[in-house]
Amino acid sequence: MINYTENIRKISSDLLKSGKVDVVIGYKSGTLPGVNEPFLAKTPEDADKLVWDSQCRLNLANYLTHRKDKVGIVAKGCDSRNINTHIVERRISREQVTVIGVPCTGMTDKTRLKELAGGDILTLTEAGGKITVKTAKGEKTADKNDLLQDNCIRCLHRNPVINDIPAADPVPEVNTTRNNDAIEKIEAMSADERWAFFDDLLSGCTRCYACKNACPLCYCPTCFVDESRPQWVGKGDDPVDVRTYHTLRAFHCAGRCTDCGACEAACPMNIKVRLLTGKLEKSCYERFGWEAGMTSDVRPALDTFTTHDPEEFIK
Amino acid sequence: MKIYHIDRESWVKGLAASAEVYQLVGPVREKDDFDFKVLDKGQMPDLTGTDTRLSPKALVFPKSEIMMTFSTDPNDPDCNIMKEAKKEYPKRAVIGIRPYDARALQILKMNYDNGDYQDPYFLNAYEAITFVGLAVNSPSSTDFSTSCGTGPFDEKGLDVLLVAAGEEGDFYAKILTDKGDAWAKAAGFSKEAGSDVSTRIEAMKKTAEEAISSKIAFDKIEKKTVLELFEADHWENTAFACINCGTCTYACPTCWCFDIQDENFGTKGVRIKNWDSCMTGLFTLHGSGHNPREHRYQRTRQRFMHKLKYFADKYGEGIMCVGCGRCVRQCPANIDIREICETMNK
Ligand code: SF4
Numbered sequence: 001m002i003n004y005t006e007n008i009r010k011i012s013s014d015l016l017k018s019g020k021v022d023v024v025i026g027y028k029s030g031t032l033p034g035v036n037e038p039f040l041a042k043t044p045e046d047a048d049k050l051v052w053d054s055q056c057r058l059n060l061a062n063y064l065t066h067r068k069d070k071v072g073i074v075a076k077g078c079d080s081r082n083i084n085t086h087i088v089e090r091r092i093s094r095e096q097v098t099v100i101g102v103p104c105t106g107m108t109d110k111t112r113l114k115e116l117a118g119g120d121i122l123t124l125t126e127a128g129g130k131i132t133v134k135t136a137k138g139e140k141t142a143d144k145n146d147l148l149q150d151n152c153i154r155c156l157h158r159n160p161v162i163n164d165i166p167a168a169d170p171v172p173e174v175n176t177t178r179n180n181d182a183i184e185k186i187e188a189m190s191a192d193e194r195w196a197f198f199d200d201l202l203s204g205c206t207r208c209y210a211c212k213n214a215c216p217l218c219y220c221p222t223c224f225v226d227e228s229r230p231q232w233v234g235k236g237d238d239p240v241d242v243r244t245y246h247t248l249r250a251f252h253c254a255g256r257c258t259d260c261g262a263c264e265a266a267c268p269m270n271i272k273v274r275l276l277t278g279k280l281e282k283s284c285y286e287r288f289g290w291e292a293g294m295t296s297d298v299r300p301a302l303d304t305f306t307t308h309d310p311e312e313f314i315k
Numbered sequence: 316m317k318i319y320h321i322d323r324e325s326w327v328k329g330l331a332a333s334a335e336v337y338q339l340v341g342p343v344r345e346k347d348d349f350d351f352k353v354l355d356k357g358q359m360p361d362l363t364g365t366d367t368r369l370s371p372k373a374l375v376f377p378k379s380e381i382m383m384t385f386s387t388d389p390n391d392p393d394c395n396i397m398k399e400a401k402k403e404y405p406k407r408a409v410i411g412i413r414p415y416d417a418r419a420l421q422i423l424k425m426n427y428d429n430g431d432y433q434d435p436y437f438l439n440a441y442e443a444i445t446f447v448g449l450a451v452n453s454p455s456s457t458d459f460s461t462s463c464g465t466g467p468f469d470e471k472g473l474d475v476l477l478v479a480a481g482e483e484g485d486f487y488a489k490i491l492t493d494k495g496d497a498w499a500k501a502a503g504f505s506k507e508a509g510s511d512v513s514t515r516i517e518a519m520k521k522t523a524e525e526a527i528s529s530k531i532a533f534d535k536i537e538k539k540t541v542l543e544l545f546e547a548d549h550w551e552n553t554a555f556a557c558i559n560c561g562t563c564t565y566a567c568p569t570c571w572c573f574d575i576q577d578e579n580f581g582t583k584g585v586r587i588k589n590w591d592s593c594m595t596g597l598f599t600l601h602g603s604g605h606n607p608r609e610h611r612y613q614r615t616r617q618r619f620m621h622k623l624k625y626f627a628d629k630y631g632e633g634i635m636c637v638g639c640g641r642c643v644r645q646c647p648a649n650i651d652i653r654e655i656c657e658t659m660n661k
């Protein structure tokens with residue numbers, strides 16, 4: 001990880017010095033152990049604050065939207081796919097971005113870290129594929145691979161797919177299967193079971209909208225939940241409105257979601273919102289052989305058509 | 316005022332006895348964290364966690380609260396008349412609220428009960444509560460309550476202060492108000508603690524306060540003008556990472572913004588007060604389409620200016636933050652009020 005950080009600093013500093021970019025979007029060290037803060041480096045000195053470790057859970061493509069300047073951006077596999085999506089959807093132009101690609105070995109899940117620690121985490125260190133957390137009661141160490149976020153466990157593209165300046169050599173891809181057990185389990189439920197399952201899943205939601213605001217796909221100038229003339233969705237805690245929000249949000253991500261996990265990482269109530277987007281991602285692959293964000297020149301599945309699209313539903 | 320010694324057995328019995336007179340509310344495990352809930356008969360509050368994930372503010376300021384009801388049916392004699400919703404405010408005892416959280420509800424009260432406005436919904440709920448607080452013996456690493464005019468043993472917002480006494484499951488209960496005394500009577504607590512108890516509690520308080528390493532200072536913010544702070548050139552940088560979600564405002568015990576909405580089904584309708592957040596764009600969107608807080612950083616700035624400057628200037632009772640650390644722990648982007656306060660206080 002140190003080597004990633006050093007390389008990112010060097011590359012960023014060079015880019016800023018040469019004027020190839022005006023700013024670099026990356027992470028700086030956070031104020032809490034196990035958290036980093038998205039950061040905009042504007043000078044070569046700023047670049048020295050950039051860091052990289054397994055706690056870079058947000059998706060930095062989210063910070064690219066509507067930028068007018070030349071931007072360097074530190075991107076792991078999934079972030080890079082969202083950069084492609086941004087380019088296809090004209091949120092940013094290809095010429096504007098310089099991707100500093102980070103071959104990723106996965107991000108730690110904040111809840112798994114909390115469980116490992118069993119208390120207030122005072123320090124977190126990472127070395128040789130192990131994570132060590134210290135609490136007032138003592139130290140605990142675990143394999144990073146046992147602490148990964150759900151999306152990282154099943155990641156198929158750890159290496160950035162758009163990568164102007166690699167921050168390190170590619171890492172081996174570890175997954176070969178697209179199986180999504182969590183989604184298959186839901187698919188196997190009866191309608192009533194599924195209803196109850198989703199009701200329980202969403203029951204703690206406060207509608208804080210961290211999930212959508214953390215998502216690079218959610219860039220509409222006015223989100224449907226914020227429409228006020230007329231208003232589309234109630235603002236209270238009525239389950240109908242909560243369901244409406246989640247279902248519509250997920251559908252707006254269909255064929256665009258890269259399963260980066262930023263939404264779940266952001267949710268303070270620990271709600272597994274990827275169980276909604278995961279189904280859509282799976283359908284897009286099964287129906288159209290489509291994986292979001294793999295190139296910057298094909299429009300996403302639900303945004304285009306071909307004459308070969310399955311159309312058995314048209315009777 | 317008296318200090319009782321309550322052993323484990325009397326505690327269980329006392330809660331059951333007070334439940335005959337009071338609706339008991341306390342922290343319980345909800346999925347993977349704690350939340351304040353009305354306790355079922357015989358259910359004990361779970362006092363093993365330090366802070367509930369969401370603050371206890373929902374007890375006096377629910378996420379969604381029906382204020383009025385109306386009918387638009389022309390055959391209804393009360394057609395088009397807003398009527399105050401009928402609500403019950405049973406006598407409640409909130410067990411295990413943390414001292415700084417109880418102080419936070421007092422801070423909320425300053426906004427909801429002042430010379431200009433009194434919110435009956437808030438006040439009815441607040442007055443119905445007896446606050447039986449639990450002192451924090453082991454403060455979390457993100458607790459900076461002692462810098463915020465409160466602390467792990469603060470008595471200001473409480474009717475009773477419980478202190479976990481060394482022995483397994485025993486408490487000292489320091490009665491602070493008549494309300495607290497009434498609750499202790501209903502619970503049947505009567506065994507007065509030994510004469511050295513005040514000294515023991517003082518010592519525990521000192522230990523807890525000294526265990527807090529996280530501090531903030533806002534002395535210079537007090538002296539600077541609003542405009543100086545508002546127009547400072549750091550805000551865009553400071554707010555860069557913020558995704559303008561409602562995480563911090565919803566978790567915070569002192570954030571009190573609300574949005575009033577009418578909802579109807581057919582000819583029947585309700586007027587609801589919902590939690591709202593100054594972090595969102597819709598919050599300040601005018602009917603004209605103009606938004607005075609058009610940019611994301613302006614909303615982030617608002618949250619911290621309100622907490623650390625406007626509120627303090629308006630009431631002269633310190634900042635609108637009790638240092639519970641919830642927003643620090645839960646922010647997905649690591650926006651840390653302690654760091655922002657430091658920047659503003661330079
Ligand atoms: S929906 Fe979630 S997993 Fe999908 S792109 Fe958005 S933040 Fe990432």
Ligand code: SF4
Pocket residue numbers: 204205206207208209210211212266267268269270271273
């Ligand atoms: S982040 Fe979590 S609590 Fe907030 S709206 Fe999304 S699912 Fe609900």
Ligand code: SF4
Pocket residue numbers: 210556557558559560561562563564594615645646647648649650
């Ligand atoms: S400070 Fe953090 S929690 Fe608050 S709105 Fe910004 S990103 Fe969300």
Ligand code: SF4
Pocket residue numbers: 419563566567568569570622635636637638639640641642643652
């Ligand atoms: S601003 Fe943060 S630390 Fe202060 S009271 Fe609110 S949640 Fe707690």
